[in-house]
Amino acid sequence: MITLNRLKTKLFESCGYLDSFIYRDSRVIINKDLSISIDEEDTEIGVKSLEEAREYAKSYIDNSNILRDIEAVIPEEKIVSLISKYHDSIKITDKIVESYLDLASSNLFTIDPVLIEIKEKNSTLTGKIEHTLLDGSVVAIDEDTQSKLNRLLEDKYQIVEYMRESKENFMHVIRKIKE
DSSP, X not given: OOOHHHHHHHHHHHHTEEEEEEETTEEXXXXXXXXXXXXXXXXXXXXXXXXXXXXXXXXXXXXXXXXXXXXXXXXXXXXXXXXXXXXXXXXXXXXXXXXHHHHHHHTBOOOOHHHHHHHHHHTTTTSEEEEEOTTSOEEEEEHHHHHHXXXXXXXXXXXXXXXXXXXXXXXXXXXXXXX
């Protein structure tokens, strides 16, 4: 008698897959060479393990969904007006707007007021603004803390870079600010 898992493994092997699953209505296929296909589109990412491939695919899908939600909630015209509001010396191009959309969907920690306002509009359900750090950890802070960080770190780019590195660094700065 063959188990369901063994049958699944044999089917994947015959197709050249290591894994295949559906995540948030998107079909993910991870091939034997660890290449990743999401909804029949190949990604250009190099991963070293099956688990890393799974996590990357989930993150990619989550970020794509966030970007789609941002574009639905905040039209490009609104982003243009936010950029104009906070950065009056920047010449606004399609590439600048696209960059802001990408940065907003990445959840990278920032003190840029345009990105903060975009994130605040998307944080109405949780009341928290989420940031993804370079070590892969996610931190969530309330809008008051974010405002305080914006004021204190306005021209302190080294501290912002330090905070982006890891959750430990991020929390270290938060603790120092609250002392």
